[in-house]
Amino acid sequence: MPTLFEKIIARQIPGDIVHQDDRVTAFRDIHPRAPVHILVVPNKPIPTANDIADSDEALIGHMFTVARDLAKREGIAESGYRLIINCNGDGGQEVYHLHVHLVGGAPLGPMISRA
Numbered sequence: 001m002p003t004l005f006e007k008i009i010a011r012q013i014p015g016d017i018v019h020q021d022d023r024v025t026a027f028r029d030i031h032p033r034a035p036v037h038i039l040v041v042p043n044k045p046i047p048t049a050n051d052i053a054d055s056d057e058a059l060i061g062h063m064f065t066v067a068r069d070l071a072k073r074e075g076i077a078e079s080g081y082r083l084i085i086n087c088n089g090d091g092g093q094e095v096y097h098l099h100v101h102l103v104g105g106a107p108l109g110p111m112i113s114r115a
């Protein structure tokens, strides 16, 4: 079964795609938590951070350079932003296709709420 994000990457279901190349696709989060909220996703379906292979190092690096370029293009590079990868249940992962959240455009507050 293709993941939800594979369907967006293949344009089988709608997505607000802001970048696509042969390795990575980026699209706006459907429930944005900040003025800018973009998901940077590898085109191949790696389920979680635990499943990143040593051979994926260049791909993972590319996800971050795409996120950096998108932050600049969205005008939040200087004001600041946060890159987040959630993993499994305690990490709050909802979609099991690896993705980096690029969030910014407003002060984001503490990284993790205090218990």
Ligand code: AMP
Binding pocket: 004, 015, 027, 028, 029, 030, 031, 032, 039, 085, 086, 092, 093, 094, 095, 096
């Ligand atoms: P995570 O909790 O890290 O797995 O984040 C999954 C993210 O995917 C959430 O922020 C959702 O709002 C987002 N999301 C779910 N469905 C879609 C969709 N169809 N298009 C864009 N973003 C989505």
